[in-house]
Amino acid sequence: MKKIILLALVLFGALSVFAQNPKVMLHLKSGTIIKGKLFETGSPETVKIKSKKNVWVLQYSDIKSIDYKSLDKTKETTNDPFYFKVSGGLLLGNSSNAESSVSYFHSSFNVQLIEKLYAGVGAGVEYYNEQSYLPTFLNFEYKFRQTRSFPFLYLKTGYIIPGESQHSSSEYEQFESRNIPPQFLKAHGGIMVNPGFGYTTMLGENFGLCFSVGYRYHSLRFSGKDKYELEQRYNRLCLSLGIIFK
Numbered sequence: 001m002k003k004i005i006l007l008a009l010v011l012f013g014a015l016s017v018f019a020q021n022p023k024v025m026l027h028l029k030s031g032t033i034i035k036g037k038l039f040e041t042g043s044p045e046t047v048k049i050k051s052k053k054n055v056w057v058l059q060y061s062d063i064k065s066i067d068y069k070s071l072d073k074t075k076e077t078t079n080d081p082f083y084f085k086v087s088g089g090l091l092l093g094n095s096s097n098a099e100s101s102v103s104y105f106h107s108s109f110n111v112q113l114i115e116k117l118y119a120g121v122g123a124g125v126e127y128y129n130e131q132s133y134l135p136t137f138l139n140f141e142y143k144f145r146q147t148r149s150f151p152f153l154y155l156k157t158g159y160i161i162p163g164e165s166q167h168s169s170s171e172y173e174q175f176e177s178r179n180i181p182p183q184f185l186k187a188h189g190g191i192m193v194n195p196g197f198g199y200t201t202m203l204g205e206n207f208g209l210c211f212s213v214g215y216r217y218h219s220l221r222f223s224g225k226d227k228y229e230l231e232q233r234y235n236r237l238c239l240s241l242g243i244i245f246k
Contacts, residue, residue, distance in 0.1 A: 026049060091237070102128060105126075126160070135192055137156045140154065150200055
């Protein structure tokens with residue numbers, strides 16, 4: 001009876017810090033271990049714990065011990081099978097490009113390949129020289145540790161599709177080309193490579209924020225009548241702020 005009272009007091013203490021430390025681990029007398037969120041039941045003899053999609057209502061007499069040291073957010077694992085990321089940022093250019101900075105929006109769906117490596121597919125929208133472009137890419141991310149806050153490496157690689165098939169050549173006359181540009185150019189897009197590193201902090205089980213810095217290379221190709229050809233190459237610093245959903 002004393003042990004049951006003691007367990008009840010410990011669980012009450014865990015519930016009192018629920019807002020800061022929402023998770024706890026229960027060791028049952030049967031040998032089962034349940035990890036999840038604690039909730040009040042309104043009964044002095046039972047405790048309710050939510051573990052993933054299951055909700056358990058347990059008798060204090062069935063509990064052997066309680067561990068809520070693992071509530072420390074820096075120690076909790078986030079070994080999730082998939083996540084959805086939405087990000088936006090700036091591409092900061094150099095003197096050879098007409099625009100010093102370009103804003104962009106990307107989204108990707110990612111799944112776990114092995115313990116710390118994730119891969120996914122993504123798409124977005126970008127805007128250069130008064131024209132829109134639609135990047136499509138593969139996204140690879142490597143987490144240095146499986147905790148709620150962690151650094152990571154990433155690589156985006158793919159192809160940028162032009163949003164409009166015909167462009168005015170007035171924006172491109174300053175670039176070297178084979179001959180005098182025609183009035184209009186046909187856009188063909190180009191490859192994209194974007195490696196970098198970042199840091200993610202999960203603010204809850206299904207929501208987090210991330211910041212990243214990287215190097216971005218991509219090319220844009222154009223053609224016109226009389227076999228006119230033009231290729232632009234961009235080398236830029238990539239700054240990004242993202243939101244993660246699980």
